[in-house]
Amino acid sequence: MKVEFELWHLVLLLMAFFGCVGTFGKVLLAQFEARLDERFNGLEDGHTKALEVERQLLIFKAELPLQYVRREDYVRNQTVIEAKLDAVASKIENLQLKTKGVS
Template sequence: MLGADIPQIIGWFVSIGLTGIGILVLLIRVLLSQFEKRLDQRFNQVEKATEEIAKLDYKLMQLKSELPERYVMRDDYVRGQTVLEAKMDALYYRMTGGPAADWNSRAGEQQEKTNERN
């Protein structure tokens, strides 16, 4: 009686063991497929981010190329204004007889005031 039960018991253990191994293999496959899906999602996110970075890089390069055409540096503006003011001063001095005439008239006024005090 016990001799006939041993092969049956061994059969049960083998079938339970194979069932357990089958369940483990199934769980491992399911976990791996979920892991692969998550990796694919992350790679897609990285690709999208890379495309966005490339677009931003292109826009930045465009901005850098357009800046000299749209804006003037402070030093260049000051230099240009200085040139314009010098030209306007030269025109004024030509019209009024030069800076010496203007200076002499001021000096003459100072001399008259000094003479009046004395």
């Protein structure tokens, strides 16, 4: 059994083969590009979320001094209030002693 190909058959087969290879490559590149687009979109979404978290953190840092009193500040203010109460108590005590001494 003998198979004979003429030149135009061979050229046609080669063109069909390279056409299939080209189409396969084109499809493969399209899938690769689609996958890259998905990854970039995911990265962009992550970056957007990170920026949102950073913005919320900055807002929180700006509001924190308005909503929070440090322990040292609270102790200092309590000490001042207690000293004033002690001063008022001693004045009342002195006033009571004076009124007892006058009577």
